[in-house]
Amino acid sequence: MGVSACTAGGSATTWTHAAGLLTVNLDRSYGPGETVQVSVSYSGNPGGEAFGWDTHLGQPMIWTLSEPFGAREWWPCKDLNSDKAETMDIRVTVPNNQIVAGNGSLVSDVDNGNGTRTFHWHSSYPIVPYLVSLAIHPYAVNSDWYTPMGGGDPMEVTFYVYPDDVGNAAENNAKVVGMIEAFAPAFGEYPFINEKYGHAQFPWGGGMEHQTCTSLGGWWESVIAHELGHQWYGDMITCADFSHIWLNEGFASWTEAVYYESLGGPEAYRQYMDGMAYYGPGTVIVENPYSENIFDGNLSYDKGAWLVHMLRGVLGDEDFFAGLAAYRAQYGFGSATSEQLRDVLEGVSGRDLDAFFQQWVYGEYFPVYRLGWTAAPGMVQVDIEQIQENTGLFTMPITLRVNTDQGSTDFVVENSLASESYQLSVAGNVESVQFDPDRWILRQVQTTVSNPTFAAGILVVNGVDWATYAPEIQNAYLAETFWGDNAFDFWDTFPAPAGGYPATLPAPLGHGSVPAELIGQYSTVVWVGNNYAGDLPKWQETPIASYLAVGGNVLLISRMGESFLAGNLASYLGITFNASGTPGNCVAVYPGLVNVAFTGSQSYTDVFSPSVGANSTLLFQTTSGFSGTRGTGVHAQPPGGGSHRPEGGQFVYLAGRPYRMDFTALGANIAFILEHFFAEPWTVTGAPGGTPTAAFGLAGSYPNPFNPKTTIAFDLPAAGQAQLAVYDIAGRLVRVLAAGLLPAGRQQLDWDGRDADGREAAAGVYLARLSAAGRSDTQRLVMLK
Numbered sequence: 099m100g101v102s103a104c105t106a107g108g109s110a111t112t113w114t115h116a117a118g119l120l121t122v123n124l125d126r127s128y129g130p131g132e133t134v135q136v137s138v139s140y141s142g143n144p145g146g147e148a149f150g151w152d153t154h155l156g157q158p159m160i161w162t163l164s165e166p167f168g169a170r171e172w173w174p175c176k177d178l179n180s181d182k183a184e185t186m187d188i189r190v191t192v193p194n195n196q197i198v199a200g201n202g203s204l205v206s207d208v209d210n211g212n213g214t215r216t217f218h219w220h221s222s223y224p225i226v227p228y229l230v231s232l233a234i235h236p237y238a239v240n241s242d243w244y245t246p247m248g249g250g251d252p253m254e255v256t257f258y259v260y261p262d263d264v265g266n267a268a269e270n271n272a273k274v275v276g277m278i279e280a281f282a283p284a285f286g287e288y289p290f291i292n293e294k295y296g297h298a299q300f301p302w303g304g305g306m307e308h309q310t311c312t313s314l315g316g317w318w319e320s321v322i323a324h325e326l327g328h329q330w331y332g333d334m335i336t337c338a339d340f341s342h343i344w345l346n347e348g349f350a351s352w353t354e355a356v357y358y359e360s361l362g363g364p365e366a367y368r369q370y371m372d373g374m375a376y377y378g379p380g381t382v383i384v385e386n387p388y389s390e391n392i393f394d395g396n397l398s399y400d401k402g403a404w405l406v407h408m409l410r411g412v413l414g415d416e417d418f419f420a421g422l423a424a425y426r427a428q429y430g431f432g433s434a435t436s437e438q439l440r441d442v443l444e445g446v447s448g449r450d451l452d453a454f455f456q457q458w459v460y461g462e463y464f465p466v467y468r469l470g471w472t473a474a475p476g477m478v479q480v481d482i483e484q485i486q487e488n489t490g491l492f493t494m495p496i497t498l499r500v501n502t503d504q505g506s507t508d509f510v511v512e513n514s515l516a517s518e519s520y521q522l523s524v525a526g527n528v529e530s531v532q533f534d535p536d537r538w539i540l541r542q543v544q545t546t547v548s549n550p551t552f553a554a555g556i557l558v559v560n561g562v563d564w565a566t567y568a569p570e571i572q573n574a575y576l577a578e579t580f581w582g583d584n585a586f587d588f589w590d591t592f593p594a595p596a597g598g599y600p601a602t603l604p605a606p607l608g609h610g611s612v613p614a615e616l617i618g619q620y621s622t623v624v625w626v627g628n629n630y631a632g633d634l635p636k637w638q639e640t641p642i643a644s645y646l647a648v649g650g651n652v653l654l655i656s657r658m659g660e661s662f663l664a665g666n667l668a669s670y671l672g673i674t675f676n677a678s679g680t681p682g683n684c685v686a687v688y689p690g691l692v693n694v695a696f697t698g699s700q701s702y703t704d705v706f707s708p709s710v711g712a713n714s715t716l717l718f719q720t721t722s723g724f725s726g727t728r729g730t731g732v733h734a735q736p737p738g739g740g741s742h743r744p745e746g747g748q749f750v751y752l753a754g755r756p757y758r759m760d761f762t763a764l765g766a767n768i769a770f771i772l773e774h775f776f777a778e779p780w781t782v783t784g785a786p787g788g789t790p791t792a793a794f795g796l797a798g799s800y801p802n803p804f805n806p807k808t809t810i811a812f813d814l815p816a817a818g819q820a821q822l823a824v825y826d827i828a829g830r831l832v833r834v835l836a837a838g839l840l841p842a843g844r845q846q847l848d849w850d851g852r853d854a855d856g857r858e859a860a861a862g863v864y865l866a867r868l869s870a871a872g873r874s875d876t877q878r879l880v881m882l883k
């Protein structure tokens with residue numbers, strides 16, 4: 099844009115205009131606090147990335163999107179987030195058939211009598227330059243009305259929609275008033291209540307929170323909630339500079355969860371937050387916003403949302419929402435930094451948040467906790483270790499839920515050391531201790547896999563969201579890609595797909611994360627991962643590291659490996675991640691493996707240096723998509739294996755989306771890995787002297803009656819699918835001791851008197867039941883207390 103004249107203090111003055119910066123020489127010296135009026139006459143044809151001359155179905159479609167630094171490309175402004183314009187007027191003259199959507203209130207729309215009309219929009223609230231916007235098209239315009247919390251005149255909610263898209267827009271635009279009604283009680287009245295809210299359609303994907311007039315490329319419910327949430331967090335309070343962008347994007351992403359909480363309660367909120375958990379590297383602070391991407395989905399949005407969520411957890415709802423109110427009162431219609439937010443929340447709550455901001459805002463990664471507990475009459479001692487290797491110790495309050503035979507009690511303990519113990523007084527017999535049961539902390543918890551049997555064969559775990567990745571993931575299962583020709587059991591981190599499971603899958607044993615007492619029954623876990631819609635937190639809550647340590651074998655196939663392996667598992671694999679992107683091929687480098695063709699984009703795949711650790715072997719690499727060759731598949735086997743299985747503790751990681759690979763080639767590789775490395779089908783060692791026998795049935799238990807443990811012996815005439823389980827006298831399943839492929843002959847398994855959730859079963863009579871090949875045998879067990 100070209101500048102033709104400037105005035106200062108009402109008189110013409112000189113200026114220089116170079117490198118996007120206009121310097122206006124004032125008419126005289128001004129003191130601090132004095133006001134000076136400057137006017138700039140300018141003209142031109144704005145180009146660049148912030149102002150678009152587009153068309154839609156042959157009609158003009160003119161849009162702006164200035165964040166972060168584009169406003170200066172199309173109008174002269176003081177382009178600082180920390181110095182908002184107190185009011186703003188914009189006048190736009192267009193052909194008569196066009197409609198201009200803008201910020202604030204429409205003052206006038208005048209027919210100029212010459213085939214043109216002029217729209218005058220006025221913002222009466224302070225506004226930052228990057229939120230000034232216009233959107234021009236022969237829109238279809240319709241309105242809804244929001245009644246303020248205290249009553250009074252309703253505020254107009256206006257939708258500017260492409261005429262051909264009115265049908266698509268209607269359903270979710272109709273939810274906007276309800277969203278405002280959900281947010282206003284939580285965040286205070288809609289900030290621009292004297293003006294309006296609305297949407298103007300534009301050709302971008304996603305949305306942009308232009309003040310009072312969000313630009314939208316589509317009608318996704320969560321995006322609509324997000325952009326509305328920005329009106330409080332981003333628009334009313336703006337990050338003081340873009341290094342603090344999480345104050346905009348983290349908060350707005352978190353408001354999405356608040357919206358779903360308003361519809362579905364706390365569990366809907368937690369599930370939505372799970373979908374935004376980010377476990378990878380990086381900080382939410384953007385060191386140099388002029389050269390770095392401020393819109394990092396993982397950091398500015400997802401981890402930023404978790405920071406807000408964790409602040410809510412640390413402070414509790416009362417202090418947290420009071421703190422947000424104080425934050426808006428102090429910085430509303432202005433701007434704020436992370437430190438200013440911290441200070442306000444500290445003032446309201448009386449809590450020191452220094453460590454919180456250091457570790458979560460300026461630091462990377464997350465804590466990895468190891469939990470143990472021992473109970474005594476009237477007391478439980480809980481031991482918590484922090485074992486993360488890639489970052490320092492975290493200072494956090496942690497909720498411990500102690501479940502006893504008389505009920506549950508929550509305790510909050512302050513934790514900041516590598517190893518701490520807590521003595522908690524409780525009534526009743528302690529049955530279990532849950533760590534952060536409502537998931538207020540971005541963390542991994544390692545529970546201990548004790549008494550593993552490895553007897554049940556392969557467990558295939560699905561971590562791919564059925565709704566989003568159908569039919570790709572269903573086809574992968576239908577092609578029997580993940581288990582070779584082995585028998586297997588199935589676990590699903592997600593709820594069942596709407597249309598039912600693919601016919602090749604058995605019914606899942608359960609949903610969510612895999613419990614410690616179940617995973618230890620399997621010799622191999624094949625985890626089909628993705629990191630979308632909440633599977634990654636289920637991986638983080640499954641005791642993978644402990645399972646490897648006792649001798650379980652794990653095969654993980656997923657993109658975003660750096661997030662999956664961020665705790666201590668990348669070092670276990672002996673790899674160093676060094677890039678994220680889209681590998682162009684998958685080249686086998688280990689004899690017996692074959693190249694795998696991709697059937698779709700492998701974006702967001704983390705790859706690693708092809709030189710791997712001493713206990714590791716490179717299996718696959720990619721030679722295109724990155725500069726130089728990168729590793730995409732690795733096998734690690736620690737010397738000595740696992741504590742309970744010297745051959746075990748093996749870990750194979752294959753980088754990429756498991757549902758976008760040639761299933762024949764991938765399946766052949768998995769079959770090879772399971773057989774060659776993992777020695778599947780694994781056979782449990784028989785009891786001493788055990789030899790193949792023609793007998794079938796239970797062969798006695800010792801001791802019986804028992805407390806706390808009994809050993810159950812049984813015979814199988816041939817190797818095959820078999821199950822040994824314990825039922826109570828009413829026929830209810832208490833615990834599966836083994837299920838899967840078992841060898842022929844005499845063998846034995848222990849029952850520790852606990853049910854599938856690890857709780858001690860009550861004293862009384864139980865039935866052990868062996869079933870295989872259509873036969874079954876039952877025997878009484880008596881547990882004494």
Ligand SMILES: [Zn+2]
Pocket residue numbers: 307324328346347350
């Ligand atoms: Zn946003």
